[in-house]
Amino acid sequence: MNNAQAAIPLSFHPALRTAAKVVSYLFHPLFVPVYVAWFFVFVLRLFPDLEPFRKGLLLVQFFVSYTLLPLATVLIAKALGFVKTVQLKTQKDRIIPYMASMIFYFWMWYVSRNLGFPKESVMFSLAVFLTTCFGVFFNNYFKVSMHALAMGVVIALLLLLSLRSSLNFGPYLSVALFIAGCVCTARLLNADHNPFEVYAGLFLGALSQVIAFIFVA
Template sequence: MMMDDRLQSTDNREMATDDGQRTTDGATIVSDQWSVVVKVFAHFFSYIFHPLFIPLYIYWFLAYVHPTYFSGFSDMLKTRVGFSLLLNAVLFPAITVLLLKGLGFIESIFLRTQKDRIIPYIASMTYFFWTQYMLREQNFVPRILVAFMFGAFIASAMALIANIYYKISMHAIGVGGAIGLCLVIMQQNTMMITFPLSIALLVAGIVCTSRLIISDHSQKEIYTGLFVGLICQFIGAAINL
């Protein structure tokens, strides 16, 4: 009789949620609902700060926020440089991934496996190298933008090498590059970089946390990506500035 009462008491405390999980006094239901919200925001930030979009954000910062690099440029000239960057560093890599998916060379456009990432890395290296070369040949383009794209090229090459051993986070490489650029600007002392650097650090924290929540990346893959993106910007600056 006492055993039956204990079982009944346990059954009263435990309730099954809609997805088949069991919870105690309904506490896990709230946790599950919060997890859904967190995942929605994680997906949102992963898309907004996709590594392909980082060059556009960096260009916008250099051209429209930084006080000196693009000072004296007409709006038309800024638009022309921005469009060249959009075409070569964003659209071409994106179209390449879509073509690879359409032709059956990769399983998913989200590049979830190391095998899927091989050709896109090589393609990105090619496009980024061409972009920095094109910008370098236009003498009016600030060298800081050339240095950033050269750093992106080196980061793609290092990511390709790392991909042999594990699936390094491309998102972390992108936000790591943004932090690296802010530190390069701080070293040049061309503007008060405290607020932009704080924003870059905040975005990096949000994006890396988002990737840990909704992807199968390990902490090692995230931290390595941040380090690669950061160091490659220092290398790009050392060579080009």
């Protein structure tokens, strides 16, 4: 990446930068799938036959596959010197975590499909895997925003579900759009990405969800 493509640091109030970091951590790509799983289980009630304990175990399964294993990969890679920081600030740092996450996310999609999970859950799991594939490919050319990838998936998911359901998804979609705006703004405020990397992430995340919708539905 040349200097023209790099994110240009701007001067913002320290409190604003701190708030941006908090938002980035709260809605980190490793946590977003767990939030979506909670939404599936307790809001949409896609698993009505499961007793509360089994629902909790399901959330643990999502947490292990989407959060714990990828995070452990990053920490191990950092300990072995394969990545410079756990923030994965460079394209090179992202290669190993991306490749490892592809395996974890593919397995999650494969298991959810073969265990007869609801289509909404299978569709989301496939979209997360496809998003990681896009991330691996485009990481060769620019540092696409992982946060924006996650937000693109969520927005497209809610939009597609609203088109095929009689349930009013307006409030959920509004909240998702607000959160996505905050997250993407946070990435720009801290100069973690330039606008192109953020917009590309949103587009690729949404595209992944659309492809998954076509494939599963």
